[in-house]
Amino acid sequence: MIRISNITKSFGDNLLFKNLSFEFNENSRIVIQGKSGSGKTTLLKILCGLESADNGTVEKDEKCKLSYVFQQDCLFDHLTAFQNIVFGISETISKEELWNRVKRISIDTCCQEFLNQKTSTLSGGQRQRVSLARALIQFPDVVLMDEPLSHLDKELKRKMMDSILFLQEKYKFTLIYVTHDDWEAKQLGQQFIQL
Numbered sequence: 001m002i003r004i005s006n007i008t009k010s011f012g013d014n015l016l017f018k019n020l021s022f023e024f025n026e027n028s029r030i031v032i033q034g035k036s037g038s039g040k041t042t043l044l045k046i047l048c049g050l051e052s053a054d055n056g057t058v059e060k061d062e063k064c065k066l067s068y069v070f071q072q073d074c075l076f077d078h079l080t081a082f083q084n085i086v087f088g089i090s091e092t093i094s095k096e097e098l099w100n101r102v103k104r105i106s107i108d109t110c111c112q113e114f115l116n117q118k119t120s121t122l123s124g125g126q127r128q129r130v131s132l133a134r135a136l137i138q139f140p141d142v143v144l145m146d147e148p149l150s151h152l153d154k155e156l157k158r159k160m161m162d163s164i165l166f167l168q169e170k171y172k173f174t175l176i177y178v179t180h181d182d183w184e185a186k187q188l189g190q191q192f193i194q195l
Protein backbone atom coordinates (compact mmCIF):
# COMPACT_ATOMS: atom_id res chain seq x y z
CA MET A 1 0.00 0.00 0.00
CA ILE A 2 1.20 3.51 -0.79
CA ARG A 3 -0.21 6.61 0.83
CA ILE A 4 0.61 10.25 0.13
CA SER A 5 -0.43 12.87 2.63
CA ASN A 6 -0.56 16.62 2.06
CA ILE A 7 1.98 16.59 -0.77
CA THR A 8 2.87 20.01 -2.17
CA LYS A 9 5.20 20.55 -5.12
CA SER A 10 6.29 23.61 -7.05
CA PHE A 11 9.13 24.55 -9.34
CA GLY A 12 9.84 28.21 -8.61
CA ASP A 13 6.53 30.09 -8.99
CA ASN A 14 4.92 27.15 -10.77
CA LEU A 15 2.73 25.44 -8.14
CA LEU A 16 1.81 21.96 -9.43
CA PHE A 17 -0.24 20.63 -6.54
CA LYS A 18 -0.95 21.61 -2.97
CA ASN A 19 -1.84 19.36 -0.02
CA LEU A 20 -2.56 16.37 -2.23
CA SER A 21 -3.54 13.23 -0.28
CA PHE A 22 -4.38 9.81 -1.65
CA GLU A 23 -4.32 6.15 -0.66
CA PHE A 24 -3.31 3.77 -3.47
CA ASN A 25 -5.08 0.47 -2.81
CA GLU A 26 -3.08 -2.74 -3.24
CA ASN A 27 -3.62 -4.58 -6.55
CA SER A 28 -5.67 -1.67 -7.79
CA ARG A 29 -5.37 0.29 -11.05
CA ILE A 30 -5.01 4.00 -10.41
CA VAL A 31 -5.15 6.53 -13.22
CA ILE A 32 -3.53 9.95 -12.89
CA GLN A 33 -5.06 12.43 -15.31
CA GLY A 34 -4.54 16.10 -16.03
CA LYS A 35 -3.61 18.48 -18.80
CA SER A 36 -0.08 18.81 -20.09
CA GLY A 37 2.18 20.39 -17.48
CA SER A 38 -0.16 19.69 -14.56
CA GLY A 39 2.48 17.59 -12.81
CA LYS A 40 1.56 13.97 -13.63
CA THR A 41 5.14 12.83 -14.31
CA THR A 42 6.38 14.80 -11.32
CA LEU A 43 3.91 12.96 -9.09
CA LEU A 44 5.15 9.58 -10.42
CA LYS A 45 8.73 10.68 -9.75
CA ILE A 46 7.81 11.66 -6.18
CA LEU A 47 6.17 8.27 -5.67
CA CYS A 48 9.34 6.41 -6.65
CA GLY A 49 11.79 8.81 -5.02
CA LEU A 50 13.28 10.34 -8.19
CA GLU A 51 11.91 13.73 -7.10
CA SER A 52 11.10 15.04 -3.64
CA ALA A 53 8.00 16.89 -2.50
CA ASP A 54 8.29 20.33 -0.89
CA ASN A 55 5.96 19.25 1.91
CA GLY A 56 3.99 16.20 2.90
CA THR A 57 4.80 12.53 3.17
CA VAL A 58 4.96 9.43 0.98
CA GLU A 59 4.49 6.20 2.91
CA LYS A 60 5.16 2.80 1.43
CA ASP A 61 6.12 -0.58 2.81
CA GLU A 62 9.85 -0.99 3.24
CA LYS A 63 9.94 -4.02 0.96
CA CYS A 64 7.72 -2.52 -1.73
CA LYS A 65 9.32 -3.12 -5.17
CA LEU A 66 8.58 -0.53 -7.84
CA SER A 67 9.08 -0.59 -11.60
CA TYR A 68 8.77 2.26 -14.05
CA VAL A 69 7.58 2.12 -17.69
CA PHE A 70 8.56 5.37 -19.39
CA GLN A 71 6.78 7.30 -22.13
CA GLN A 72 9.86 6.89 -24.33
CA ASP A 73 10.72 3.26 -23.85
CA CYS A 74 14.34 4.00 -22.81
CA LEU A 75 15.70 0.70 -24.16
CA PHE A 76 19.39 0.15 -24.88
CA ASP A 77 19.38 -0.21 -28.65
CA HIS A 78 22.79 -1.89 -28.88
CA LEU A 79 21.43 -4.76 -26.76
CA THR A 80 18.96 -7.51 -27.59
CA ALA A 81 15.44 -7.65 -26.15
CA PHE A 82 16.62 -10.40 -23.77
CA GLN A 83 19.57 -8.32 -22.55
CA ASN A 84 17.30 -5.30 -22.02
CA ILE A 85 14.81 -7.35 -20.03
CA VAL A 86 17.40 -8.73 -17.62
CA PHE A 87 19.51 -5.57 -17.47
CA GLY A 88 18.21 -4.24 -14.16
CA ILE A 89 18.02 -7.48 -12.25
CA SER A 90 19.55 -6.75 -8.88
CA GLU A 91 18.82 -9.98 -7.01
CA THR A 92 21.20 -12.90 -7.11
CA ILE A 93 19.35 -15.62 -8.94
CA SER A 94 20.55 -18.72 -10.73
CA LYS A 95 20.83 -18.83 -14.53
CA GLU A 96 18.06 -21.41 -14.60
CA GLU A 97 15.70 -19.26 -12.51
CA LEU A 98 16.56 -16.23 -14.68
CA TRP A 99 15.79 -18.14 -17.85
CA ASN A 100 12.52 -19.49 -16.41
CA ARG A 101 11.44 -16.00 -15.48
CA VAL A 102 12.32 -14.52 -18.88
CA LYS A 103 10.51 -17.36 -20.61
CA ARG A 104 7.35 -16.91 -18.55
CA ILE A 105 7.31 -13.13 -18.79
CA SER A 106 8.20 -12.99 -22.46
CA ILE A 107 5.32 -15.35 -23.25
CA ASP A 108 2.90 -13.20 -21.21
CA THR A 109 4.10 -9.98 -22.85
CA CYS A 110 4.28 -11.60 -26.32
CA CYS A 111 7.94 -10.88 -26.95
CA GLN A 112 9.35 -14.40 -27.07
CA GLU A 113 9.67 -14.26 -30.86
CA PHE A 114 12.17 -11.41 -30.87
CA LEU A 115 14.12 -12.01 -27.65
CA ASN A 116 17.40 -12.34 -29.55
CA GLN A 117 16.89 -9.32 -31.78
CA LYS A 118 18.56 -5.99 -31.09
CA THR A 119 15.88 -3.55 -29.96
CA SER A 120 16.97 -1.08 -32.67
CA THR A 121 15.32 -3.47 -35.17
CA LEU A 122 11.94 -3.64 -33.36
CA SER A 123 8.67 -1.78 -34.07
CA GLY A 124 7.14 0.68 -31.58
CA GLY A 125 4.67 -1.91 -30.27
CA GLN A 126 7.36 -4.58 -29.92
CA ARG A 127 9.58 -2.13 -28.05
CA GLN A 128 6.80 -1.32 -25.58
CA ARG A 129 6.32 -5.06 -25.00
CA VAL A 130 10.02 -5.34 -24.12
CA SER A 131 9.59 -2.39 -21.72
CA LEU A 132 6.67 -4.19 -20.05
CA ALA A 133 8.71 -7.39 -19.75
CA ARG A 134 11.64 -5.45 -18.26
CA ALA A 135 9.29 -3.84 -15.72
CA LEU A 136 7.83 -7.19 -14.68
CA ILE A 137 10.99 -9.30 -14.50
CA GLN A 138 11.53 -8.51 -10.81
CA PHE A 139 7.88 -9.26 -9.93
CA PRO A 140 7.23 -5.72 -8.66
CA ASP A 141 4.50 -4.79 -6.18
CA VAL A 142 3.86 -1.50 -7.95
CA VAL A 143 4.29 -0.57 -11.63
CA LEU A 144 4.35 3.10 -12.60
CA MET A 145 3.48 3.77 -16.24
CA ASP A 146 3.90 7.21 -17.80
CA GLU A 147 1.76 7.44 -20.95
CA PRO A 148 3.19 4.17 -22.30
CA LEU A 149 0.80 4.02 -25.26
CA SER A 150 0.93 7.63 -26.42
CA HIS A 151 3.18 6.85 -29.43
CA LEU A 152 1.11 3.93 -30.72
CA ASP A 153 -1.67 3.90 -33.31
CA LYS A 154 -5.28 3.11 -32.36
CA GLU A 155 -5.23 -0.60 -33.12
CA LEU A 156 -1.93 -1.24 -31.38
CA LYS A 157 -3.13 0.81 -28.42
CA ARG A 158 -6.12 -1.54 -28.07
CA LYS A 159 -3.90 -4.64 -28.15
CA MET A 160 -1.45 -3.20 -25.66
CA MET A 161 -4.29 -2.15 -23.37
CA ASP A 162 -5.57 -5.74 -23.36
CA SER A 163 -2.03 -6.93 -22.49
CA ILE A 164 -1.66 -4.45 -19.64
CA LEU A 165 -5.03 -5.48 -18.15
CA PHE A 166 -4.13 -9.17 -18.50
CA LEU A 167 -0.70 -8.66 -16.90
CA GLN A 168 -2.06 -6.60 -14.00
CA GLU A 169 -4.66 -9.25 -13.24
CA LYS A 170 -2.19 -12.12 -13.56
CA TYR A 171 0.76 -10.63 -11.65
CA LYS A 172 -1.43 -8.65 -9.22
CA PHE A 173 0.66 -5.50 -9.00
CA THR A 174 -0.67 -2.07 -8.16
CA LEU A 175 -0.73 -0.11 -11.41
CA ILE A 176 -0.29 3.65 -11.29
CA TYR A 177 -0.91 4.89 -14.81
CA VAL A 178 -0.51 8.41 -16.19
CA THR A 179 -2.56 9.40 -19.22
CA HIS A 180 -4.41 12.33 -20.72
CA ASP A 181 -6.45 9.95 -22.88
CA ASP A 182 -10.05 9.45 -21.65
CA TRP A 183 -10.39 6.09 -23.43
CA GLU A 184 -7.31 4.67 -21.69
CA ALA A 185 -8.50 6.06 -18.34
CA LYS A 186 -11.91 4.42 -18.78
CA GLN A 187 -10.43 1.06 -19.77
CA LEU A 188 -8.08 0.91 -16.84
CA GLY A 189 -9.11 3.07 -13.95
CA GLN A 190 -10.43 1.80 -10.65
CA GLN A 191 -9.21 4.81 -8.68
CA PHE A 192 -8.54 8.24 -10.17
CA ILE A 193 -6.39 11.29 -9.38
CA GLN A 194 -7.22 14.42 -11.33
CA LEU A 195 -4.50 17.07 -11.32
Ligand SMILES: Nc1ncnc2c1ncn2[C@@H]1O[C@H](COP(=O)(O)OP(=O)(O)OP(=O)(O)O)[C@@H](O)[C@H]1O
Nearest residue numbers: 011014016034035036037038039040041042043180
Ligand atom coordinates in the same frame (compact mmCIF):
# COMPACT_ATOMS: atom_id res chain seq x y z
N1 LIG B 1 13.16 19.59 -12.82
C1 LIG B 1 12.32 20.56 -13.17
N2 LIG B 1 12.68 21.85 -13.02
C2 LIG B 1 11.84 22.86 -13.33
N3 LIG B 1 10.58 22.67 -13.82
C3 LIG B 1 10.17 21.40 -13.99
C4 LIG B 1 11.01 20.28 -13.68
N4 LIG B 1 10.33 19.15 -13.95
C5 LIG B 1 9.12 19.53 -14.41
N5 LIG B 1 9.03 20.89 -14.44
C6 LIG B 1 7.86 21.65 -14.85
O1 LIG B 1 6.77 21.24 -14.05
C7 LIG B 1 5.58 21.17 -14.83
C8 LIG B 1 4.98 19.78 -14.75
O2 LIG B 1 5.80 18.87 -15.44
P1 LIG B 1 5.37 17.34 -15.59
O3 LIG B 1 6.31 16.73 -16.57
O4 LIG B 1 5.22 16.74 -14.26
O5 LIG B 1 3.91 17.52 -16.24
P2 LIG B 1 2.97 16.46 -16.98
O6 LIG B 1 1.59 16.67 -16.44
O7 LIG B 1 3.54 15.09 -16.83
O8 LIG B 1 3.08 16.96 -18.48
P3 LIG B 1 2.90 16.16 -19.89
O9 LIG B 1 1.48 15.64 -19.93
O10 LIG B 1 3.14 17.23 -20.91
O11 LIG B 1 3.94 15.06 -19.92
C9 LIG B 1 5.96 21.61 -16.24
O12 LIG B 1 5.65 22.97 -16.38
C10 LIG B 1 7.45 21.38 -16.30
O13 LIG B 1 8.06 22.26 -17.18
